[in-house]
Amino acid sequence: MPNTNPARARDFTDPRIPNRDECVLRYLVDRWAVERPDKVHVVWEDGEEWTFADVRRRITEKAAGLEKLGVRQGDFVAVWLPNGRDALLAFYAINYLGAVFVPFNTAYRGNLLAHVVANSGAKLIIAHPDLVGRMGEIDRAGLAQLVLTTQGDAPDVGLEVTRFDDLAGDAVSPLDRPIQPWDIQSIIYTSGTTGPSKGVLSSYLHMFSNAGPESWPMVGEDDRYMCVAPIFHIGGMGPPFVMLARGASVAMVESFSTDRFWEIAARTKATVVFLLGVMATFLMKRPPSPEDRNHTVRKAFMVPLTDDAPAFTERFGIDIYTIFNMTEISSPIVSEANPVKRGTCGKARPGVEVRLVDANDCEVPVGEIGEMLVRTDRPWGMNSGYNRNPEATAKAWGNGWFHTGDAFRQDEDGYFYFVDRVKDAIRRRGENISSFEVEVEVCAHPAVREAAAIAVPSEFSEDEVMVVVAPVPGQAIDVPELARFLIDRMPYFMVPRYIRVMDELPKTPSAKVLKADLRSEGVTADTWDREKAGMRVRRESFAG
Structure with missing residues (x-):
């Protein structure tokens, strides 16, 4: 949101850098609580609404509570919560202190959980009680404090425990220095489809640029x-x-x-x-x-x-x-x-x-x-790079x-x-094939809910095309009929030779299909082979 108010002095001489109260969470919250106190900022699924004044009151209370636990500007704070009020309050309160919001996927466990805990460098984690037991199975690295949400009980995992509902304080202390647009706002972990998840360091200005007025001009203040x-x-x-x-x-x-x-x-x-x-x-x-x-x-x-x-x-x-x-x-x-x-x-x-x-x-x-x-x-x-990588x-x-x-x-x-x-491209008999384009055509079939196209070794050279599909709930996929459907829609060299049906495709915790796992499994016993079924696709010939 460009600074169009001539009465407000610019924070920076570089015109490409917006004011702090245009892109830094703490100053945005303070600004709107004054300028638009009664405007609704959050609507919850059950109908509850929070105005900007409500938001500021709620998050400053939580921020003051986190400050009492020792959270300071620049600290990394892990958050392991499903969507809901506590998750949003934690996110805003952490950033209000100038600390870094580090959310963990709620599906993490085992080695992946241990990896992100160690990589984050967090000493405090805000977590749902139902997830805490998984921390007892791993090396908790530098974690020392646990803030539990809701009223549920959680097993003892050797951390000092505070209740999220008990986080409170009258006021937040002054900052050591202004929070700058280039300060790190969050670490978001990638899917880890090809290796350990990487922690993406994102500044406030990165988040602002990601879907701000220059990126998404079609979204406005009344939306x-x-x-x-x-x-x-x-x-x-x-x-x-x-x-x-x-x-x-x-x-x-x-x-x-x-x-x-x-x-x-x-x-x-x-x-x-x-x-x-x-x-x-x-x-x-x-x-x-x-x-x-x-x-x-x-x-x-x-x-x-x-x-x-x-x-x-x-x-x-x-x-x-x-x-x-x-x-x-x-x-x-x-x-x-x-x-x-x-x-x-x-x-x-x-x-x-x-x-x-x-x-x-x-x-x-x-x-x-x-x-x-x-x-x-x-x-x-x-x-701003990948954390500790x-x-x-x-x-x-x-x-x-x-x-x-x-x-x-x-x-x-x-x-x-x-x-x-780049890593998912398929090459079959001299033709480069986009797995994405194959998937688009396969998903056009009314019985297919989702699909993954992968390369599997050919007995001749290069690759064969294989698709793994999952059905629309309540429907069954007739595999030969699906193959005939594709023959009529696709170039001959793209038509999959192999089709495998699964109830659900394997996914990372952030819901991306694990193609590496499907490739390692390859042609399984339950995979249908179009050529063995006698359904061959031949190169088109054209008479001159």
Whole structure:
């Protein structure tokens, strides 16, 4: 939110750096509590509303309580909670002190839990009692204090225990120094699909740039963003912050529900939602209902953009936008409303530079596939590296550009198209195949809920294409019929040879499919082989 008030002096001479009260949580909370005390900032799923004045009162009380436990500016504080009031209060209170919010995925356990505990460097953790028992199974590294939420009991894991409900204080002490836009605001852990999760160091300015006015100009101060993603994920902790930066409101929902999505959106008066492509698919595969337009939502971010996006707009009465983003960057690719180009992610937004390069960081020609590299013209506009992992930081930031690990192509009009994770590309008989594009076609089948395309060894050379699919609840997948469906839709070289059906695809704690696990399992005993079934696909021939 640019500083348009001439009466307010600028904090910084660099015009690319917004004022502290435009991008730093503590000063935003203080500002809106004065300027908009009665405006609602948070609506909960059960209908309870918190105004900006309520928010400031609640979080300063918790911040004062954390300060009594020894939390100071710059400390890392772990939070291990499901979505809810306690999680949001913890997030805001930690940042209000100038400390660093370090959320853990509620599915963590064992070696993964031990890894993030050690990597975080946190001495205090705020946790739900139902999760605490898992800490008894690991080395708790430097953890010394446990703050328990709710009234439930938890096993003794050798930590000093305080109740979250008992955190209170009359006032927060003055800061040692002003909290700066470039100070670290959070550590968000990546999915760990190829190795141990990396802790992404994010500044306040990174979070502001991630979905601020330059990145998402279509979202304004009168909008209400319905957040259904977990708060330990960038998709869950980002929305409250970016709506706070706008002096706007957020509807906090426990989790995504296909059956209740529109009813919750209507009840909370949400105007903006974020939909993973699979969520949009779930909603489209529900039977049509008179309630499909009985809601207040007017804008949705759909990632990735599905082929039935125009039908989604028509059915639900919503303008669709799409973006490309990841935890480490700040929405460099954003589309216009209702993009007509199939499969696009949009164009590079103002303030970012984007290049597509080969393995040597040399740019590829327009139309060819290359890894996407990104940098911003705003200092601290992207991640500040990986916590306690200088090797990964140096590798990701090679040659002064952030390497996304994602392969794209760009058309002559400047639109970008996601092709694949670089590590997930498939090469079959001289053809490069995008696993993403295979998955899009497979998920177009009405009985398929989700799909993962992987490469498996061929008895000849290179790869064969295999897809692992899960059915829509209450339906069964007829595998030969699915193969015939795909033969009619796909180039011959993309048609999967192998199809395996599972009830659920294996996922990381942040719900990304574990393709590495599927590749290691390979062609299992329950995998259907199209060629052994006598269903061969031949190269098309054309008469001249």
